[in-house]
Amino acid sequence: MNQTAEPIHEVVLNPGDFHFSGGRTRIATLLGSCVSITLWHPRRRIGGMCHYMLTERRRAGPHKLDGRYANEAFEMFLHQVEKAGTRPGEYQAKLFGGGNMFVGGSSGRMDIGLRNIEYGRELLASRHIALVAEHVGGSGRRKLNFELWSGHVWLSFPEGSGAQVRSFNG
Numbered sequence: 001m002n003q004t005a006e007p008i009h010e011v012v013l014n015p016g017d018f019h020f021s022g023g024r025t026r027i028a029t030l031l032g033s034c035v036s037i038t039l040w041h042p043r044r045r046i047g048g049m050c051h052y053m054l055t056e057r058r059r060a061g062p063h064k065l066d067g068r069y070a071n072e073a074f075e076m077f078l079h080q081v082e083k084a085g086t087r088p089g090e091y092q093a094k095l096f097g098g099g100n101m102f103v104g105g106s107s108g109r110m111d112i113g114l115r116n117i118e119y120g121r122e123l124l125a126s127r128h129i130a131l132v133a134e135h136v137g138g139s140g141r142r143k144l145n146f147e148l149w150s151g152h153v154w155l156s157f158p159e160g161s162g163a164q165v166r167s168f169n170g
Contacts, residue, residue, distance in 0.1 A: 013051040016068035020048030020080040025148040031097035032141050033113040035070070035120050039077055039091045039129070040151040046084055047091065048077060049146050054112070055119040070116065074123045088127040094153055095120050095134040096144050113137065 006024045013019060013029040013036070020039075027049045029036055040047035050073035057069050065072040081088055098113035098120075117136045124131050135142065135155055143156045 013049060015051055015053050016066065018048065018050045018067040018073055018076045020046070020077065022046035022148055027146045027148070028144065030141055030143050032099050032101045033097070033116065035095065035097040035113075035116040035136075036144055037073070037077070037120055037124070038094045038096075038144075038146045038153060039081070040094075040146075040148070041084075041086055041091050042151060043090070044084070044086065045149055045151070046086075047146075047148050047151070048080060049144075050074070050077065052116065052120075055115055070119050070123060078127070088129050091129050092132045092151065093124050093129045094132060094146075095124070095136060096142065096153075096155070098136045099141065100137070100139045 009025045011019045011025060011027045013027060015034055019027050022045055029051045034051055034053050036049055036051050038047065038049045050067055052070040052073045053068045056071040065076055067073040067076060078088065098117035100111060100113050121131065144153065146153045
């Protein structure tokens with residue numbers, strides 16, 4: 001019997017994009033000072049990724065959620081988690097990006113990357129989602145790939161150095 005593997009569905013996120021699904025889906029993005037959070041449900045093998053640029057914005061009234069902002073991208077995750085009949089605490093999270101794109105610049109400038117990293121950690125902790133790994137900070141860009149069927153994430157580095165790598169899974 002000739003068995004062929006289901007083709008891989010490739011999704012590329014630009015800043016502000018969000019994707020949540022399952023199956024043989026690979027999500028990729030390129031990060032600088034922006035941050036991506038990956039969420040993965042190890043039993044159901046579903047999950048997603050966001051690519052946010054800033055922590056939050058002021059919203060007056062019922063505006064459509066905008067994935068460029070961490071708090072709104074996280075709301076998108078929570079909607080999908082609920083829609084899937086799962087709970088936030090059942091997921092594993094990984095956090096990436098937040099690089100300093102202005103090396104040698106003014107020391108008085110707000111570090112957008114660092115702020116994005118801390119805000120992402122706070123959002124995950126607020127819903128008791130386990131942060132199992134992160135690759136954050138440093139300088140330059142990193143390309144992120146996330147396979148939903150396995151939960152594997154890998155990075156490539158077109159440029160940059162000095163990022164902090166931490167795995168929380170022993």
